[in-house]
Amino acid sequence: MDSPDNAKTALVARIAEIFREFGYEGASLSRITEGTGLGKGSLYHFFPAGKTEMAAEVLLHIDRWFSRRIFQPLEQADALTGFDDMWRAVDDYFLAGRRICLVGAFAVDSTRDRFAAAINGYFTRWIQALQQALRHAGLNSAEAAALAEDVVAGIQGALILARALDDTDFFTRNLQRLRQRLELALVRQ
Amino acid sequence: MDSPDNAKTALVARIAEIFREFGYEGASLSRITEGTGLGKGSLYHFFPAGKTEMAAEVLLHIDRWFSRRIFQPLEQADALTGFDDMWRAVDDYFLAGRRICLVGAFAVDSTRDRFAAAINGYFTRWIQALQQALRHAGLNSAEAAALAEDVVAGIQGALILARALDDTDFFTRNLQRLRQRLELALVRQ
DNA sequence: GTCTATAAAGCGATAGAC
DNA sequence: GTCTATCGCTTTATAGAC
Numbered sequence: 001m002d003s004p005d006n007a008k009t010a011l012v013a014r015i016a017e018i019f020r021e022f023g024y025e026g027a028s029l030s031r032i033t034e035g036t037g038l039g040k041g042s043l044y045h046f047f048p049a050g051k052t053e054m055a056a057e058v059l060l061h062i063d064r065w066f067s068r069r070i071f072q073p074l075e076q077a078d079a080l081t082g083f084d085d086m087w088r089a090v091d092d093y094f095l096a097g098r099r100i101c102l103v104g105a106f107a108v109d110s111t112r113d114r115f116a117a118a119i120n121g122y123f124t125r126w127i128q129a130l131q132q133a134l135r136h137a138g139l140n141s142a143e144a145a146a147l148a149e150d151v152v153a154g155i156q157g158a159l160i161l162a163r164a165l166d167d168t169d170f171f172t173r174n175l176q177r178l179r180q181r182l183e184l185a186l187v188r189q
Numbered sequence: 190m191d192s193p194d195n196a197k198t199a200l201v202a203r204i205a206e207i208f209r210e211f212g213y214e215g216a217s218l219s220r221i222t223e224g225t226g227l228g229k230g231s232l233y234h235f236f237p238a239g240k241t242e243m244a245a246e247v248l249l250h251i252d253r254w255f256s257r258r259i260f261q262p263l264e265q266a267d268a269l270t271g272f273d274d275m276w277r278a279v280d281d282y283f284l285a286g287r288r289i290c291l292v293g294a295f296a297v298d299s300t301r302d303r304f305a306a307a308i309n310g311y312f313t314r315w316i317q318a319l320q321q322a323l324r325h326a327g328l329n330s331a332e333a334a335a336l337a338e339d340v341v342a343g344i345q346g347a348l349i350l351a352r353a354l355d356d357t358d359f360f361t362r363n364l365q366r367l368r369q370r371l372e373l374a375l376v377r378q
Numbered sequence: 379g380t381c382t383a384t385a386a387a388g389c390g391a392t393a394g395a396c
Numbered sequence: 397g398t399c400t401a402t403c404g405c406t407t408t409a410t411a412g413a414c
Contacts, residue, residue: 023298025214029390042398050390105297107353108289109212116355123353146366149350153363154339157346161338164296164312166305174342177335218408231380239408
């Protein structure tokens with residue numbers, strides 16, 4: 001429970017929330033110090049390369065979560081339950097639109113250049129896993145590709161707008177419509 | 190041509206690109222100095238309140254552009270050409286996905302709190318103008334509201350993913366699909 | 379209107395005591 | 397493993413010459 005590994009994982013999760021709130025540039029070490037309760041010395045003990053290493057580990061942590069809860073369920077060809085898993089995970093993770101997608105946030109400005117591989121890999125895998133699951137569910141390749149892109153982009157857009165409008169309902173109902181579109185496509189073929 | 194007003198407008202446009210590239214926190218005064226060719230003294234002459242005032246004027250500049258090219262055409266009830274105007278303006282403005290939406294970028298992190306009214310107003314007006322145009326084109330209120338949200342959120346998502354994947358084609362084809370969905374809805378009713 | 383010089387604060391990062 | 401103190405640099409912002 002309190003193994004060194006778990007302690008560091010919890011620390012990474014805490015730092016992730018600070019990056020979410022302030023962005024990469026806005027998340028200063030003093031804010032991270034304040035938000036984690038750890039002094040700079042402790043932070044550099046865990047992350048010798050400093051802020052860059054913190055962000056890299058945060059992205060790794062996010063990728064592992066999505067792998068387990070979204071990518072792998074979708075990639076298991078035989079499991080039609082993958083879609084249900086994805087919608088549940090998306091709702092769990094983004095807290096009905098109160099939480100942004102940090103990978104998307106990093107993609108927007110020059111922070112992307114530092115973490116281009118992780119950012120590209122996250123979205124590429126999500127879209128490909130979803131597309132593959134849709135093909136296995138019977139859609140042809142073009143339909144599956146288009147719908148997978150629509151869904152992943154639609155989630156990102158809904159997250160931005162929920163925050164811009166300060167309206168979590170926006171996220172909830174847009175996610176609901178995306179889900180209905182996907183399920184309609186599955187029924188139709 | 191070189192009136193003081195036009196000179197400042199050109200300056201604001203230049204500063205906007207620097208905010209786009211580095212985000213609000215990442216756009217330091219030295220980067221703005223470098224990108225505009227103006228010293229700090231000159232910048233504070235134009236924007237006495239500093240970076241906050243620069244960003245506020247940038248948001249105003251963006252809002253004026255969208256008002257003229259997108260919101261007003263959509264709000265003119267009799268003009269079905271409003272949709273064409275919007276798609277053309279979106280393509281012009283975002284340079285086929287090479288340019289991000291600064292309003293959306295500001296919405297993501299704590300920068301939003303500084304400019305909440307401008308950010309909320311921009312998206313609210315876009316969605317409402319589009320919804321109103323769709324209703325005037327014959328859609329019922331619920332369909333128009335849903336489609337307007339899908340389109341605006343879809344554009345934001347496509348911009349994020351085009352940058353994340355470093356793939357402008359992603360934006361172009363997703364925008365194309367959004368347009369087809371809208372036109373299909375118009376034909377169907 | 380633009381510049382240089384400079385102030386005061388905050389930044390990421392390091393050193394070293396404990 | 398955590399802390400305090402501190403370094404060197406950059407930040408936003410101001411002052412004042414031209």
